[in-house]
Amino acid sequence: MRTTFTVVMASVLSNFAFAQVGINTASPIASLDVVAKKNDGSSAEGILPPRLTGDQIKAGDNQYSVHHAGVIVYVTAPVNLPSAKTINMTSVGMYIFDGNVWIKMMQGDGKNFLTRSxxxxxxxxxxxxxxxxxxxxxxxxxxxxxxxxxxxxxxxxxxxxxxxxxxxxKTKKDGEILGSEGGQNYFGIDQVNLPNINLSGTINGVAQSAGSHTHSSTEGGFLLGGTTVNNTAGGYLSDGNSTVWGGIGMLGSTAPAGAHIHTVAGTATVATGGAGKSIDNRSAxxxxxxxxxxxx
Structure with missing residues (x-):
């Protein structure tokens, strides 16, 4: 009889171990089903998780590993000097362990826990x-x-x-420090930023009237062909000219006009018409x- 009872109890306990567990219900519908004991407001109902201060949880850091992901506690006071696992325990509230760090559980979508760290x-x-x-x-x-x-x-x-x-x-790159600031919203262009090219074009214009001029000879004069300069009407030398011995066909200066060229070398400064305004580097x-x- 004792053997039979032992076998029956072992069977019951075995079934209980592998069955769904219910609190205040004989027909649990989940691994753990907790039903309110009363619904008339005469008692406080709900599930109360462990209540600990942030410092108390920090003291147990070594007790929590990746195998404890999903553990929930209620923090009654923020941690004073946070550790890597308790850095988010900055205020009172419900926290869940994700296997590496405690994360505060926030109100939000009824189907999800919205968290912030x-x-x-x-x-x-x-x-x-x-x-x-x-x-x-x-x-x-x-x-x-x-x-x-x-x-x-x-x-x-x-x-x-x-x-x-x-x-x-901006996302961190290489040795940049998180939280550091850099870059500018506006920038200007210096000469060194311009492309190294030569620009070509044409110039058109009319010379001023003051451009009409003559050229004088530093010695003697200019010999001219097909002229009667310094000749008499009969083709004789004019003895009234001080250069009568060699002045036939010679003038001391050119005429104001004539086919000749001038070579000019120098540096020209051309205004761009700009105002040096900085360029806005921001997108819409x-x-x-x-x-x-x-x-x-």
Whole structure:
């Protein structure tokens, strides 16, 4: 009889171990089915997870591994000096362990847990700090609440949080420092930025009247052919000219006009007509504010 009872109990316990478990119900419909004991408001109903401070959870860091992903606790006070696993415990609330770090569980879509972690960035049309989100306006860390200040320091910010005013976000490359600022919205072009080419073109114009001129000879004069200069009407030498001995066909200067050329060398300065205005380097944009999550 004792043997029979032992076998029956073993069978019952074995079935219980592999069956669905119900609390306040004899017909559980899930691995663990908790049903309210009363529904008339005469008692508090619900599931109450373990309640610990952030420092208490931090003290147990070594107890949590990838095998504990999904563990839920309620944090009653933020952690004072966060560790890698508790860096997000900046405010009171429900937290879930993802196998590496504790993440706060937020209200949102009824079918999903919306989470946010320290250092998350978002854009918004809101204009002020809200719900643990702080405007990236370059303010001094000393002006932040204690919890947010501690989080900012743990994120590596010193002195001030970044200033995202009139800036877009850029992914980190090589040795760049997260949260650092760079680039410019406007730029100018210097001569060294212009292409190394020669420009060609044509010039058209009319010389001024002052361009009419003569050329004088430094010695003697200019010999001319087919002329009666310094000849008498009969073709004799004119003894009234001081150069009568050799002045036939000679003039001391050229006429104001004639076929001849001038070679000019020098540097010309041509105005571009520009005003040196800087070029706007920004694409078409929508104006928003940028916030960082530092906790409540």
């Amino acid at each position: 320290a250092g998350d960035i978002k854009s918004s049309v809101l204009g002020v700090d809200h719900a643990g989100w702080y405007l990236l306006d370059g303010r001094s860390i000393a002006t932040l609440p204690d919890g947010a200040k501690s989080t900012a320091i743990n994120l590596g910010f010193t002195g001030n949080i970044p200033d995202a005013t009139d800036r877009v976000l 944009y929508l104006v928003v504010n940028t916030f960082i999550y530092l906790g409540e």
